[in-house]
Amino acid sequence: MVTRVSRLAIVSAMASVSTRWAGVPVARRKDERREMLVRAAFALFGEQGEAGLTVRAVCREAELHTRYFYENFTGTDELLAAVYDEQAAALGDVLARALDEAGPDPEARTRAGVRNVLRFISEDPRRGRVLFAEARGNEVLAVRRRAAQTGLLDGLIAMGPGPELPVVIAATMFTGAMTELAQQWADGRLGRDLDAVVDQAVELSLALHATTRKRLPG
Incomplete structure (x- = not known):
């Protein structure tokens, strides 16, 4: 059963995502998310090497959902x-x-x-x-x-x-x-x-x- 605290956390997270790109044109949103993923990959690869470069790790570092990864890249090699x-x-x-x-x-x-x-x-x-x-x-x-x-x-x-x-x-x-x-x-x-x-x-x-x-x- 979802607690009141959990519901509030979910609502807060959804609100954060919805407002993050408020007022930003759709094309620019995609470009910005791509830049965030590239920066995250640079940090991970530069510090940990290829072993640290996974889709989940990159998205976690960039604070983006995995769907945004596949919006820009087919896989980690392309990234x-x-x-x-x-x-x-x-x-x-x-x-x-x-x-x-x-x-x-x-x-x-x-x-x-x-x-x-x-x-x-x-x-x-x-x-x-x-x-x-x-x-x-x-x-x-x-x-x-x-x-x-x-x-x-x-x-x-x-x-x-x-x-x-x-x-x-x-x-x-x-x-x-x-x-x-x-x-x-x-x-x-x-x-x-x-x-x-x-x-x-x-x-x-x-x-x-x-x-x-x-x-x-x-």
Whole structure:
């Protein structure tokens, strides 16, 4: 038998749900609920990994009914993809601004790129887990990670003097090395001295750049 206290709790909960979206257009309500689910998934995945990402856990974290989950996503894989895409876009914006401020000098651009990737991870370690640390074991993340690497590789080749083999090889090596550097930094295996890591990474990258230029015809 439902007690008076229980009835009041149910009525209160229903009233809270009905007023939560009062005055908000239907399309905007859906967008806001999607944003809440993505934020909740980022928090859970960033702290607990894939094991913590269940429909119930995400909805509990977002304080939403499960029906709102399926209003936006077919399952947790699709939600995880949205989490990755959001963090990747945020990192892309940070890099774009940093490179624009660095100007055309190769050393300045390399330093800005390396520093801002690692700093982006340091500012919120959950980002590193989403973008790098967990990508190897999850196919959804792995596919997106490969696409991101390919995009970076194509961008580096486009900025070079031409699609000659030495340029392509150097760009491929730098892309792989940068991804691994971010992975190791996210895992905490490179210590916490950002300046030291950046300095050494830039020195090695410039050495590769100089060797590549020597191998170009003419």
